Amino acid sequence: EAGVAQSPRYKIIEKRQSVAFWCNPISGHATLYWYQQILGQGPKLLIQFQNNGVVDDSQLPKDRFSAERLKGVDSTLKIQPAKLEDSAVYLCASSPQPGLTSNEQFFGPGTRLTVL
Amino acid sequence: AQSVTQPDIHITVSEGASLELRCNYSYGATPYLFWYVQSPGQGLQLLLKYFSGDTLVQGIKGFEAEFKRSQSSFNLRKPSVHWSDAAEYFCAVGGQTGANNLFFGTGTRLTVIP
Numbered sequence: 262e263a264g265v266a267q268s269p270r271y272k273i274i275e276k277r278q279s280v281a282f283w284c285n286p287i288s289g290h291a292t293l294y295w296y297q298q299i300l301g302q303g304p305k306l307l308i309q310f311q312n313n314g315v316v317d318d319s320q321l322p323k324d325r326f327s328a329e330r331l332k333g334v335d336s337t338l339k340i341q342p343a344k345l346e347d348s349a350v351y352l353c354a355s356s357p358q359p360g361l362t363s364n365e366q367f368f369g370p371g372t373r374l375t376v377l
Numbered sequence: 378a379q380s381v382t383q384p385d386i387h388i389t390v391s392e393g394a395s396l397e398l399r400c401n402y403s404y405g406a407t408p409y410l411f412w413y414v415q416s417p418g419q420g421l422q423l424l425l426k427y428f429s430g431d432t433l434v435q436g437i438k439g440f441e442a443e444f445k446r447s448q449s450s451f452n453l454r455k456p457s458v459h460w461s462d463a464a465e466y467f468c469a470v471g472g473q474t475g476a477n478n479l480f481f482g483t484g485t486r487l488t489v490i491p
Contacts, residue, residue, distance in 0.1 A: 265420070303381070303467050303481025304421070317478060352420060366479065368413075368420030 263287065265369035267353050273375045279341040282372045286334070286355030292316075294366060295328055295338050296352040304352055310336060340374075348376045379404045381468050381482035389488040390458050398453040398485050400468030410451040411469040411479065412442055421467065427451065438462070463489045 266285040274280050286293050292311050296304035307326065309316040312333040321328065325344070330336040340347055350371040356364040382401045390396055402408060409428050413421040425436025432444040442453045451468060465486050469479045 301483065303469070303483050304479075305481070306478050309478070354420075365423050365426070368422070370418065370420045 265353055265355055265367055267351075267369040267372050269372055270370065271373050271375075273377065274343055275377050276345055277342040279339065280343055280374060281340075282338045282351050282353075282374075284336045284338070284353030284369060286336070286353070287357075287367055290355035290357050290367070291333075292356045292358070292364070293330055293336050294354040294356075295336070296354065298350040298352055298371070300349070307338070307351075343374075343376045345376050348374055350374070379408075379470055379480045381470050381480055383466075383468055383482035383485050385485045386483070387486045387488065389490060392460050392489050392491055393457050396453075396455045396458045396462070396487070398466050398468075398487070400451045400453065400482060401449050402451060402468070402470045403449065404470050409471040410442075410444060411471070412436065412440070412451075412453050413467045413469060413481075414438075415465045415467065415484075417464075424453070424466075458487075458489055460489045460491065463487055 268283050294309050295307045297307050298304040307321045308318040308328045310330040313330050328338045350373050352371045353369045354366040356366045358364045380403045384399050411426045412424040414424050415421045424440050425434050425442055427434050427444045435441050440455050442451055444451050465484045467484045468482045471479045
């Protein structure tokens with residue numbers, strides 16, 4: 262089966278610009294996650310969707326970050342405006358069942374964002 | 378508060394040598410524990426996971442990990458390392474109830490020398 266798809270793979274922008282990342286989870290997976298992985302650190306959860314509803318966005322900087330999953334399938338993560346400290350790899354993951362830790366999370370290849 | 382500590386930032390081993398990567402966790406309840414591997418430019422791949430039962434769990438690629446509750450540890454081991462094992466390894470902890478957020482350690486980068 263196809264894995265989690267993300268695009269673009271790389272993005273370079275200047276601070277204060279806007280950027281959007283796209284994720285297509287594995288077909289049929291109800292839960293979708295966005296993680297931020299800063300160089301030298303482990304991934305940190307930004308937001309978790311179950312179908313098209315938000316389960317947890319407590320770590321999402323809502324003044325500049327937004328995310329949506331309108332039809333319960335694809336998701337978009339947006340940063341507006343970007344700051345230098347947003348430079349990171351943004352990982353999307355999905356899991357098959359609603360909100361259970363026992364479900365494996367399948368990760369996409371990530372989008373590497375560089376903010377100049 | 379939940380946290381994961383991977384005390385070794387970088388480890389270098391010779392091909393064919395044994396490997397042990399350390400992971401210590403802090404979690405207020407019974408944890409679920411995971412090891413993921415990340416190759417350059419790739420997403421994370423699950424190596425193994427512990428939920429309950431036998432404290433020694435087997436994973437893919439010949440890896441195993443042992444859960445030691447008394448030491449709050451979940452160390453990853455492999456008896457003989459291959460050059461293709463060079464990658465970044467992440468330990469993660471999650472809860473058995475509620476939202477299934479995973480908390481990751483900072484990772485250990487493994488270099489394999491011939």
